Amino acid sequence: MTMEMLEERGPNRPAIVRNAIVYTPLAAGIGALFLWSVFSLLTGNPGAIIMAFILGLIGFALVFESIAALRDLRSEPTKTEGEARRIWKKSKVLIFGRQDYVLVDGQVFEIGPVAATELSEGQRVSIRHWPHTMRVITLERSRDGGGEAPTERRRRARPR
Numbered sequence: 001m002t003m004e005m006l007e008e009r010g011p012n013r014p015a016i017v018r019n020a021i022v023y024t025p026l027a028a029g030i031g032a033l034f035l036w037s038v039f040s041l042l043t044g045n046p047g048a049i050i051m052a053f054i055l056g057l058i059g060f061a062l063v064f065e066s067i068a069a070l071r072d073l074r075s076e077p078t079k080t081e082g083e084a085r086r087i088w089k090k091s092k093v094l095i096f097g098r099q100d101y102v103l104v105d106g107q108v109f110e111i112g113p114v115a116a117t118e119l120s121e122g123q124r125v126s127i128r129h130w131p132h133t134m135r136v137i138t139l140e141r142s143r144d145g146g147g148e149a150p151t152e153r154r155r156r157a158r159p160r
Contacts, residue, residue, distance in 0.1 A: 019069035027062035
């Protein structure tokens with residue numbers, strides 16, 4: 001099976017280290033504020049429930065990212081191979097920026113816009129990535145079938 005490289009970002013361990021350095025102290029700080037708001041709620045301040053709820057949501061996201069980055073620091077990149085089941089585009093924060101995603105073997109990966117344009121559903125892909133943050137290192141498409149290329153699909157769809 002021959003593979004065609006669609007995206008290559010490099011192992012980028014410094015990005016994993018940077019995520020761990022940024023998210024871990026933030027998660028600890030938000031966790032401390034959350035505990036303070038829960039203590040305030042338990043001592044008779046009913047208004048603290050709003051702050052506990054907001055800090056709990058933010059803290060959950062930060063702890064999740066922190067743990068994923070810390071786990072990737074102790075692991076090596078892994079490879080996932082399979083069929084691209086779904087490819088979609090989604091807004092990041094509100095309406096600012098768009099991100100492309102691909103679902104392979106039950107796992108969701110963020111991919112670049114060029115790779116998303118070149119890839120079509122049903123094609124066989126091989127993704128080398130960090131196992132916990134799911135950060136893509138390389139994305140390769142099989143040339144031996146397993147779906148048709150986007151140019152072939154467009155050519156077939158045109159009326160003659």
